[in-house]
Amino acid sequence: MLREHLHVLQTTLSRLWLTPGASLLNMTIIGIALSLPVGAYVLLQSVQQLAATVADAPQISAFLDAGKRDAELSALKDRLESNERIAKVEFVSRDSALQQLQQSTGVSDMIGDLPHNPLPDTFIIYPKVTDTEAMEALYQDLQSWKQFDHVQLDSAWIKKLDALLNLGRLATAMLATTLSLALIAITFNTIRLQILTRRDEIEVTKLIGASDSFIRRPFLYFGLLQGLTGGLVAWLLVSASLWLLNASLVNLTQLYARDFQLQPLSIPDSLTLFVFSGYLGWLGAWFSVSQHLWQIEPR
Amino acid sequence: MIRFGQVYKRYPGGHEALQDVSFDIAKGEMAYLTGHSGAGKSTLLRLVAAIERPTSGSVLINGQNIRSIKREAIPALRRNIGLIFQDHKLLFDRNAFDNVLLPLQIGGFDHREAAKRVRAALDKVGLMSREKANPVALSGGEQQRLCIARAIVTRPDILLADEPTGNLDAEYSGEILNIFNSFHQVGVTLLISTHDQSVLQRFPARALHLDHGVLQQGGAT
Numbered sequence: 001m002l003r004e005h006l007h008v009l010q011t012t013l014s015r016l017w018l019t020p021g022a023s024l025l026n027m028t029i030i031g032i033a034l035s036l037p038v039g040a041y042v043l044l045q046s047v048q049q050l051a052a053t054v055a056d057a058p059q060i061s062a063f064l065d066a067g068k069r070d071a072e073l074s075a076l077k078d079r080l081e082s083n084e085r086i087a088k089v090e091f092v093s094r095d096s097a098l099q100q101l102q103q104s105t106g107v108s109d110m111i112g113d114l115p116h117n118p119l120p121d122t123f124i125i126y127p128k129v130t131d132t133e134a135m136e137a138l139y140q141d142l143q144s145w146k147q148f149d150h151v152q153l154d155s156a157w158i159k160k161l162d163a164l165l166n167l168g169r170l171a172t173a174m175l176a177t178t179l180s181l182a183l184i185a186i187t188f189n190t191i192r193l194q195i196l197t198r199r200d201e202i203e204v205t206k207l208i209g210a211s212d213s214f215i216r217r218p219f220l221y222f223g224l225l226q227g228l229t230g231g232l233v234a235w236l237l238v239s240a241s242l243w244l245l246n247a248s249l250v251n252l253t254q255l256y257a258r259d260f261q262l263q264p265l266s267i268p269d270s271l272t273l274f275v276f277s278g279y280l281g282w283l284g285a286w287f288s289v290s291q292h293l294w295q296i297e298p299r
Numbered sequence: 300m301i302r303f304g305q306v307y308k309r310y311p312g313g314h315e316a317l318q319d320v321s322f323d324i325a326k327g328e329m330a331y332l333t334g335h336s337g338a339g340k341s342t343l344l345r346l347v348a349a350i351e352r353p354t355s356g357s358v359l360i361n362g363q364n365i366r367s368i369k370r371e372a373i374p375a376l377r378r379n380i381g382l383i384f385q386d387h388k389l390l391f392d393r394n395a396f397d398n399v400l401l402p403l404q405i406g407g408f409d410h411r412e413a414a415k416r417v418r419a420a421l422d423k424v425g426l427m428s429r430e431k432a433n434p435v436a437l438s439g440g441e442q443q444r445l446c447i448a449r450a451i452v453t454r455p456d457i458l459l460a461d462e463p464t465g466n467l468d469a470e471y472s473g474e475i476l477n478i479f480n481s482f483h484q485v486g487v488t489l490l491i492s493t494h495d496q497s498v499l500q501r502f503p504a505r506a507l508h509l510d511h512g513v514l515q516q517g518g519a520t
Contacts, residue, residue, distance in 0.1 A: 119494070185504055204388045207348070208375035210405045298350050 006219075012221040015194075026190055026226055031233025034277055038174035038238050038265070044168050046262045051161050058135060062142055064151045073121070073212050076147055080125060085138050088126040094119045120149060180280055183230065187223045187284025188291075192221065195292045203298045212293065219289045220282055227281020230267040231274045272276060300326045300349055300457060300488045308342055308512075311412035316342040317512045318357045324490060326456070329483040330517070331499055332492035334509035343509070348380055359468070361456065378406060381450030385461035387442045389434040389449075395421065396430040398459040399448045406453055414491050420452040421445075424478060440471035447478060458482060460491045464498060474501055488496065 016023045064073075073091065080089045092100075097119045127138055135153065143151045195202065202215055242262050253260045265273070303323040308317040316339045320333050324330050345351045346358050358365040363376060366386050389398050400421055403413040421427050424444035426437075430481055433440055443463060450458060460479070464472035472495070480502055493499075499506055508516035 004404075004407060007404070143345045200388075201390055201392070204376075204390060204406065205401065207350070207377065207388065208328055208402045208405055209380075211371075211374040214374075214405055 008217050008221055012218050012225055015218070015222060016225065022190075023226070026186060027229045028234050030186060030230025030277070030281075031226065031237055033179040033182050033186075034231060034234035035241075035275070036236040037179055038234055039241060040168070040172040040175060040264065040271060042242060042265060044165060044172060046260075047168075048165055049263065050260060051165070056059040058127070060127065060135075060139055061152045061154055062123040062125060063120045063143075063149065063152070064122065065149045066120060070205060070293075072147075076242075077123070080123060085127060085134070086125055090124040090126070091123060094121050097122060100243045114286060116144075126260055135187060139162055154267060160255045167299050180276075183227065183280045184278070184284035184287065187226060187281045188288040190226065191219050191223055191285045191288035193298070195220065197291070199296055202293070202296045206296070207298045216289045221286045223283075223285020223288075224278050225280040225281070227284070229283065230277040231277025234277065235265065235270055235273060271275045300325055300328070300360040300361060301455065302357075302358070303343075303346075306346065306353045306356040308339070308346065308351070309354040313369055315512050316332075317346075317353075317509075320509075320512075320514045320518075322507055322514060322518045324488060325436045326488055327486040327488040327502045329479070329491070329502075330432075330491060331495065331506040332509065333499070333505055333506050336494065338509040339512040340509055341461055342512075344461050344490070344492060347457075347459055348382055349376055378453060379401070379455050379457065381453070381455040381458040382462050383443075383446050383450045383463050385462040386466050387434075387446040389442060389445060391433060391435050392435075394430065395426060395432050395434060395445055396450070398434060398445060402449060415506065416452055417448075420448040421452065423481075424448045425474070441466050443467065443471070443475060444478070452480065455487070457488045457490070460489070462492055462494070464493060464495055465470065466507070469497070471497065473501070 034298065052189055064076075077089055077091060080086055094117050098117050101119070125142070127135055129135055129138065139151065139153045145151075151167065203216055246261050302324075303320050303322050306317055306320040307315070309315050320339075320343065332343060334340055342351070346353055347360060347366060349360075352364050352368075356366070360376060361379065363372070368376065390401070396417055399417045400413060403416060410415070418427065418430070421430055424447050426441060426444055428449060429437065429441065434445060437445060443500060447460075447463070458479070463475055463479075467475070476498060479489055479491065491498075506517050507514060
């Protein structure tokens with residue numbers, strides 16, 4: 001049985017070799033079609049990872065007017081901590097904020113030139129509540145406190161980014177679905193042409209007593225192999241693009257002193273790509289064979 | 300082995316290819332199918348190989364009725380029938396060896412055993428030295444013998460031959476008939492259609508004679 005399948009595999013490979021131009025073209029088309037959603041997926045993954053490292057829990061920053069005395073500050077802190085909607089309050093003095101800034105974002109050269117510290121004292125407030133509405137209410141409440149110069153809900157931009165990422169994911173999914181259908185269609189047509197050119201052979205094998213599954217097998221293998229190699233082409237295209245993008249990203253991220261790299265396709269993701277592309281090729285072949293094979297009966 | 304009971308075959312358009320044909324060919328028997336061209340010889344053979352189904356009546360092959368046989372059961376039935384075509388139906392994308400190998404691949408034979416059988420079959424028809432040749436490079440007689448090798452390689456119980464000597468000169472026909480005769484000796488059931496009267500004289504056997512789709516002679520067993 002295994003030998004039989006190996007034999008079919010060998011025959012299929014030789015058929016691929018028989019028309020190298022057409023085979024290569026098909027694989028490239030499938031590869032390009034697949035590389036679009038895969039590339040989009042990889043970009044989304046990287047942006048998502050970046051977003052996750054930037055924002056842990058949502059927090060509210062309350063910036064104070066300059067010139068508050070220590071007593072005022074601790075009273076304000078107590079008042080914040082006693083609020084049942086607030087989990088934790090952290091005070092960041094303007095001096096330590098300046099230090100942090102110098103350490104983290106690589107704008108230290110610029111800061112060194114400043115005549116005085118432009119940063120205000122800040123309370124970083126970690127809310128107990130997590131849902132958007134309660135957070136918004138707390139935010140509104142804090143805004144009305146006259147001690148604060150400015151209150152900022154830090155999760156807002158994360159939410160916007162999340163919404164954007166979701167949109168991106170949806171778009172990628174739609175792209176993937178459409179191009180998967182294209183892959184099936186491409187395989188369907190390739191196999192249809194193959195069946196037509198092998199009409200005599202199919203007739204003869206039917207006369208000799210070949211079962212439908214025997215006749216179907218090389219075509220299914222062909223679809224599977226074509227899909228799989230298409231997936232491989234897509235993998236190579238995406239990996240090469242990422243490599244190129246990362247090379248130029250290095251220049252960009254150096255300016256911001258941030259270590260950001262586009263993540264290459266993980267091993268499980270790569271395997272999923274191969275399985276999926278192979279399966280789609282097989283499926284296209286299967287549709288084609290079930291559609292066309294029964295029409296060929298010995299006359 | 301092959302039993303026809305009041306078989307009618309009507310084609311769309313009203314052409315009656317076979318009318319009330321009844322006969323019985325026993326296991327191991329050799330019989331000829333004769334008649335002018337268009338008498339229904341090919342139609343009769345196609346019914347035996349389940350390439351077509353009778354309009355009415357019963358065609359029993361080894362106990363299986365072609366009229367009601369399920370589509371999925373046809374391959375197994377055909378694997379037990381060696382078909383020899385007038386136009387050979389060889390595949391030109393592979394050599395002689397691989398052409399003969401095809402039925403064994405279909406049957407799922409072990410590779411080594413299959414190779415042995417292919418060589419035995421080629422030897423039997425005298426093509427041992429031509430196994431690497433493409434069928435295109437073979438003469439008409441050699442192509443016919445290659446077709447025979449392919450038909451016998453699975454050692455089927457029934458051999459059907461449609462005008463096997465049709466386009467061949469007397470010497471080649473003789474060779475091929477000798478091959479058929481040797482299968483008859485080992486108990487294979489043979490049905491050979493021919494319009495060549497000299498064949499019947501050299502290897503006499505029962506002849507089923509068709510005339511305009513009606514069996515005129517040889518119906519009774």
